[in-house]
Amino acid sequence: ARVEEKLFQNRYLVDAGKPHIAIRPHEKPSENLLAMTRICPAGCYSETSSGQVEITPDGCLECGTCRVLCEESGDITWNYPRGGFGVLFKFG
Numbered sequence: 001a002r003v004e005e006k007l008f009q010n011r012y013l014v015d016a017g018k019p020h021i022a023i024r025p026h027e028k029p030s031e032n033l034l035a036m037t038r039i040c041p042a043g044c045y046s047e048t049s050s051g052q053v054e055i056t057p058d059g060c061l062e063c064g065t066c067r068v069l070c071e072e073s074g075d076i077t078w079n080y081p082r083g084g085f086g087v088l089f090k091f092g
């Protein structure tokens, strides 16, 4: 099956009110943060019309890419979703 079909089989449970990734408020995003609008496999990052980067973490696959690129610099904070929330992978 194509990867999109496989991804579709994963269920996602939104932990409303407790997003597990947050972006530090900024006027101009760092290069890494801006890059996330292109490389997040779940399309969670987007650029606003005024040039900031925003995130909608629903559907995040917890791949960790943004964590590697943007956490140490402080561009984002990243925590695993609470137990039972987040992506529920279906294996097989």
Ligand code: SF4
Residues within 6 Å of the ligand: 021, 039, 040, 041, 042, 043, 044, 045, 057, 059, 060, 061, 062, 063, 064, 065, 066, 067
């Ligand atoms: Fe996107 Fe991966 Fe970051 Fe989730 S962990 S927001 S899927 S880059």
